[in-house]
Amino acid sequence: MKKIRMNVAGRVQGVGFRFMTKMIADELGITGFARNEDDGSVTIEAVGPEEKINLFIQKVKASPSPYGRVNQFEIEEDFQIKETSRFIAL
Structure with a gap:
């Protein structure tokens, strides 16, 4: 399993970015x-x-x-990222 942390900037708040990111993660089986x-x-x-992570990126x-x-x-x-059972948009 590959574990990554990313930070994205631009027009990424107030435009459904987190919700759509969750949809892609769910499609690909990413948590x-x-x-x-x-x-x-x-x-x-x-x-x-x-x-799957490479496609997600x-x-x-x-x-x-x-x-x-x-x-x-x-x-x-980051291999220390905790594995969860789903992807959530906080």
């Missing part, structure tokens, strides 16, 4: 969460098979929300 940050960015933790970079736009993207692998 974790998406959370708004005070600086206007969104933090995402995701756990799943490597090929591509879809998030392209903005899962039709009204969203990702301008900045940071990602790191």
Whole structure:
């Protein structure tokens, strides 16, 4: 299982970004969460098979929300991320 944390910035709050990210995660069988940050960015933790995580990353970079736009993207692998049973939009 691949475990990643990413932070995305741009037009990612108030446009359904977290909800659409959850829909993609559910489609791919990825668990974790998406959370708004005070600086206007969104933090995402995701756990799943490597090929599914790679596809998830591509879809998030392209903005899962039709009204969203990702301008900045940071990602790191973190093996200490806790595995959960589902993906939630906080």
